[in-house]
Amino acid sequence: MLKRLAIFNFLSVILSIALNFLAQTGQINGKTIGEISDKYQNLFTPANYAFSIWGLIFTGLLVFSSFMLYQAFSNGKYTDFIKNTSGWFIVTNIAMSGWIVAWLYEYIGLSVIFMFLILIKLLKIILNNDMEKWDAPIQTIAFYWWPICLFSGWISVAVIANMASYLSKIGWDGAIFSEVEWTVIMIGVATIINLLMIHLRNMREYAAVGIWALVAIYVRHQGPEELIAKTALGGAILLFLNISYHAFINRKTNPVYRLLHGQKL
Numbered sequence: 001m002l003k004r005l006a007i008f009n010f011l012s013v014i015l016s017i018a019l020n021f022l023a024q025t026g027q028i029n030g031k032t033i034g035e036i037s038d039k040y041q042n043l044f045t046p047a048n049y050a051f052s053i054w055g056l057i058f059t060g061l062l063v064f065s066s067f068m069l070y071q072a073f074s075n076g077k078y079t080d081f082i083k084n085t086s087g088w089f090i091v092t093n094i095a096m097s098g099w100i101v102a103w104l105y106e107y108i109g110l111s112v113i114f115m116f117l118i119l120i121k122l123l124k125i126i127l128n129n130d131m132e133k134w135d136a137p138i139q140t141i142a143f144y145w146w147p148i149c150l151f152s153g154w155i156s157v158a159v160i161a162n163m164a165s166y167l168s169k170i171g172w173d174g175a176i177f178s179e180v181e182w183t184v185i186m187i188g189v190a191t192i193i194n195l196l197m198i199h200l201r202n203m204r205e206y207a208a209v210g211i212w213a214l215v216a217i218y219v220r221h222q223g224p225e226e227l228i229a230k231t232a233l234g235g236a237i238l239l240f241l242n243i244s245y246h247a248f249i250n251r252k253t254n255p256v257y258r259l260l261h262g263q264k265l
Contacts (some may be wrong), residue, residue, distance in 0.1 A: 012093035046216030060147030153209030
């Protein structure tokens with residue numbers, strides 16, 4: 001059972017990457033993800049370079065699923081994560097594939113549902129494995145925790161952006177707030193979520209992705225929309241300071257610190 005689960009986890013990553021490649025080359029419905037994003041652009045959308053993080057995320061997921069295969073077929077010491085992940089990671093990648101198709105066919109409302117499903121399943125994986133809440137060996141941290149942290153950190157930002165795109169499509173006028181004011185509110189929500197992940201879950205890597213996104217929002221809006229730009233920059237600085245402080249007070253559990261001090265990893 002463990003081996004089959006590891007195989008399907010790996011194949012689900014390959015499926016997600018393959019569909020993403022087809023999407024980026026316009027081979028699905030003759031459009032790319034970026035073209036649809038531009039069509040339903042909103043003020044929360046970061047500068048285009050921010051999306052290059054998918055390269056790091058997919059690399060991490062390949063390492064993640066490959067390590068699972070290695071552990072399952074070599075009777076390794078780190079198979080508990082595979083058991084606790086169960087089929088949730090497979091569902092996550094299937095939902096990601098569903099999001100790509102829904103997005104490219106401009107079913108934006110359906111894409112929002114897929115995006116929430118991805119986030120929910122990633123959070124389920126985090127909770128099932130009690131990630132970042134115990135002093136794990138370096139192999140678990142590097143090959144299991146970090147890829148999921150990066151993935152879930154970006155998805156938490158993408159959920160907000162996806163919702164904003166859907167509201168843009170249906171022509172929502174913002175009710176009592178202007179588009180700029182709503183964007184500032186969304187930046188505040190994203191910042192608070194990341195602060196909670198730092199201090200309640202010790203997931204600094206998750207919040208580092210939040211910094212990446214907020215800086216990209218700042219870069220996009222610097223000049224034309226100073227309020228948005230300054231709010232995003234302020235959120236990024238706040239997250240950086242909290243990550244730094246949290247890392248300092250918990251430095252003795254850091255794998256690099258332990259390695260330098262001759263402690264067992």
